[in-house]
């Protein structure tokens with residue numbers, strides 16, 4: 596197939612009209628209100644249930660909630676999660692929980708913040724925070740390990756208290772505060 600080139604006029608061949616048109620477009624925007632955001636000093640407003648980086652959370656009694664069932668690993672579309680299942684130490688106060696991950700890794704370069712892991716988790720142990728600014732100097736640095744994921748996740752309220760009570764918790768049981776990885780209280784967004 597042969598494409599016919601359009602015939603250009605003399606003026607068009609000088610490119611002057613196109614340059615003037617481009618300059619006019621730029622000048623037209625100079626007096627208009629600017630909407631540049633001075634990021635990172637000025638943070639964008641995140642609306643509604645914005646989903647950012649996935650993290651691991653602890654219950655209000657500082658227990659790792661994950662029982663390494665590997666459902667999240669199975670369901671994750673880009674295969675960003677890698678879990679090495681392990682067991683709770685014998686004689687530990689919560690040894691009846693039996694399992695917790697020996698290692699838990701999320702590759703933040705692969706993660707697409709879809710939230711499937713949070714949806715599928717039977718323990719409410721993985722939680723997508725509102726943090727989206729994940730940066731690093733190498734690919735390995737962005738493979739977040741269990742300890743880092745727990746620090747980022749902090750403590751979430753727990754309405755079930757699965758490992759403390761059999762069945763429903765007694766009426767009036769507090770669901771617990773939200774805390775960051777260092778134990779400081781966090782206001783819920």
Ligand code: SF4
Nearest residue numbers: 671706707709710712
């Ligand atoms: S948010 Fe989606 S992509 Fe990211 S770890 Fe969870 S399931 Fe995988």
Ligand code: SF4
Nearest residue numbers: 661662664665667716
């Ligand atoms: S985070 Fe939840 S779904 Fe994933 S292994 Fe732990 S308990 Fe299972």
